[in-house]
Amino acid sequence: MNYLSIFSLLVFSALSYANNSLPDNRHISIVGTAKLQAKPDIAVIKFEVESLKATSIGAKKDIDNRVNNFLEGLVTFNINEDNVSASRITTQPSYSYSDDDKQQLEGYIANRSIKVTLHDIKRLNAFLDFALTVKIDEIKSIELKSSDEEPLKQKVRAMAVNNAKEKASSLANAFGAKLGQIYSINSTSNEHFNRYGANNNIERIEVTGSRSSEAVRPGKYLQENIVFSASISVVFDLEVNRTTSNQN
Structure with missing residues (x-):
């Protein structure tokens, strides 16, 4: 191998290490998610x-x-x-x-x-x-x-964080390890959308013509639910149980 090849390999290795967002030691990467429904007011x-x-x-x-x-x-x-x-x-x-x-x-x-x-x-x-x-x-x-949009966004974000912790802890325990410190919080997202039960149509306005023989009734609107969702990607260090490790 010539010097140019060795230099290229070293540069590639350094760049790969720099672009890697995961730690070299034992770790676990988890995505926590949560959803929360609210009625519009x-x-x-x-x-x-x-x-x-x-x-x-x-x-x-x-x-x-x-x-x-x-x-x-x-x-x-x-x-x-x-x-x-x-x-x-x-x-x-x-x-x-x-x-x-x-x-x-x-x-x-x-x-x-x-x-x-x-x-x-x-x-x-x-x-x-x-x-x-x-x-x-x-x-x-x-x-x-919803008039409580901001509090609900904060609440669903906190739920996503707890979901990530619970997932990570459960998996770590299953493999005889426990969670260490947080290495990184890679990304978060928070959004909300409207859902109309099983119906994908928007509100319907019923119009009764003046020639109709039926009595005019108030228009009916589909009850809409607002769904707030959040996700968070977290990397935790892992601490291996020494007793379990020695037994293995």
Whole structure:
């Protein structure tokens, strides 16, 4: 073996050692996981309001009037200004095309988005009915959340840590060893997602037409569970029981 080959081998070995996150002594690598379910108690609703008028100012005034009626009624649902975002508005011309493909100006469209946080989730259906009554055109989305999101994230993270300790201790004991000090905590993740039982669809809004002979009933919404999950990867040193080692 020439000197170049020896040098290359030494460099490769050094790099391999530097990139290795595991200790040279006895160790155990464990991933602890945990999940925690919670019921939502907050609804974040996004609305869209749109108006088509002959002039841009006419469309804007129509939008402003409807949004003002909506904002004035929020006090009925104990919603204050801190829980409302309704600042963005856009206007643009609207065109149509004739049979001979000529562009014609139909008017001007004004569009405004509204975001509201409702802290009394039991009043969600009544709140949506109110919004549609004051001519808010579209319910864009409904996101159900928990007011205890941060405490629940901390709790599920602590559960994942305990899960890692329990797994590591159980495996170490099974092999006649015990856990030593923590060598490294490689990675952690914390997330949450919504689950609707066995149904993968989002909330459904039941609409009854005025021509229907059936009595109008309140809309029903699927009960949603929020699942918080966490995982943590830990490497522990292992201390071998000398008595057990000598017997072997």
